Amino acid sequence: MRKNRERRAALVDAAIEVLAREGARGLTFRAVDAQAEVPTGTASNYFSSRDDLLTQAGGRIYERLQPDEATMALTMEGPRDQDRTIQLLKAMVGRITAYSTGYLALLELRLEATRRPELRAVLTERIRADVDMNVKYHLESGLPGDATTVKLLYLALNWLIVERLTLPEVFSAEDAEELVVRAVERLIPG
Numbered sequence: 001m002r003k004n005r006e007r008r009a010a011l012v013d014a015a016i017e018v019l020a021r022e023g024a025r026g027l028t029f030r031a032v033d034a035q036a037e038v039p040t041g042t043a044s045n046y047f048s049s050r051d052d053l054l055t056q057a058g059g060r061i062y063e064r065l066q067p068d069e070a071t072m073a074l075t076m077e078g079p080r081d082q083d084r085t086i087q088l089l090k091a092m093v094g095r096i097t098a099y100s101t102g103y104l105a106l107l108e109l110r111l112e113a114t115r116r117p118e119l120r121a122v123l124t125e126r127i128r129a130d131v132d133m134n135v136k137y138h139l140e141s142g143l144p145g146d147a148t149t150v151k152l153l154y155l156a157l158n159w160l161i162v163e164r165l166t167l168p169e170v171f172s173a174e175d176a177e178e179l180v181v182r183a184v185e186r187l188i189p190g
Contacts, residue, residue, distance in 0.1 A: 015056075
């Protein structure tokens, strides 16, 4: 397998775009090559199989969904109360929906993981680590609420994001922001 990291990353990013646009069935080496605008056969030189490509796409999506250090530093500013929690969660929903192709590709990968144990293992590890990191961060940062509160918000906001990206007419952007507020108010006393 080829080792050029930049080319590999470009191919994985192209795979994510293909997944979001065409679904898992549309993810072929030829489709990835076309999306990445590289010669036919390039992707097959970088990935041992389609499963390998799916698995690496799953890992890459989570890398790109993670906030950068500057964003994390901003989250530590200000009071540790209900209003601050609302601001942080609105920003998180905005950041994730801004990377719509990644999130849509992740939904495709989740469905595909029901049939592919190796992909399921990668996604389970990544998502469990993400949940654990969110709980740990929340508790250590002094924001109000306990571990169960964080998990309930995680579940509610994930489905809100799914609705916004797949059926945007169900809840408008304004509805989504209001639902974030109401979810926090109900789970975290003011």
